[in-house]
Amino acid sequence: MADLSSLKEWVRTETKLSNANLRKYFESNYDSDLERVVSWTEAVNKDISEKLRNIPPFPHAIQAIKKISVFADLIIVSQTPLEALEREWEEHDMKKYVKVIAGQEHGTKTEHLALAGKGKYPDNKIIMIGDAKGDLDAARKNGILFYPIIQGKEDESWERFINEGLGKFSRGEYEGNYENKLLMEFQKFLPEKPPWL
Numbered sequence: 001m002a003d004l005s006s007l008k009e010w011v012r013t014e015t016k017l018s019n020a021n022l023r024k025y026f027e028s029n030y031d032s033d034l035e036r037v038v039s040w041t042e043a044v045n046k047d048i049s050e051k052l053r054n055i056p057p058f059p060h061a062i063q064a065i066k067k068i069s070v071f072a073d074l075i076i077v078s079q080t081p082l083e084a085l086e087r088e089w090e091e092h093d094m095k096k097y098v099k100v101i102a103g104q105e106h107g108t109k110t111e112h113l114a115l116a117g118k119g120k121y122p123d124n125k126i127i128m129i130g131d132a133k134g135d136l137d138a139a140r141k142n143g144i145l146f147y148p149i150i151q152g153k154e155d156e157s158w159e160r161f162i163n164e165g166l167g168k169f170s171r172g173e174y175e176g177n178y179e180n181k182l183l184m185e186f187q188k189f190l191p192e193k194p195p196w197l
Contacts, residue, residue, distance in 0.1 A: 060158030069097040077112035109138035148186035
């Protein structure tokens with residue numbers, strides 16, 4: 001079994017969990033197990049850059065983003081490399097709807113949300129739309145609202161946001177019972193144990 005103590009230390013102390021920062025850390029803290037991690041993460045990003053092209057967004061996601069952009073400032077927060085995010089959003093002519101695209105090079109999702117919204121908007125006027133527990137955690141750490149995209153039901157989730165969630169959010173009716181109902185449903189679809197364990 002690999003000794004991942006070096007990786008755990010880097011994750012604990014580094015706020016910008018990017019491949020470039022991992023490589024710098026590895027180069028000044030060499031160990032063979034960390035070398036395998038660096039090789040793997042760089043290979044994954046290379047595959048994303050070379051192979052993930054022309055994959056269209058969910059149709060209702062496009063509609064939702066267009067509708068939201070009329071009255072809200074949209075930002076993308078992701079742990080995907082910035083180059084891949086920008087290419088993907090430009091490829092589908094969607095970049096024009098967002099103010100900022102923040103990738104792994106810019107910090108964590110929690111940091112992205114804090115920098116973009118805290119002190120600029122009331123917490124109940126900021127909503128994160130996400131499909132993972134880490135997205136929900138980032139929203140909660142910032143005290144903002146969360147709309148779940150359920151894995152395997154992505155287009156239906158986006159359609160529900162257009163038909164229900166967006167109106168409730170814009171009218172100030174999202175927080176409380178409605179959000180709690182969505183979060184209970186979201187929790188049912190999260191795996192109890194990640195597939196890699």
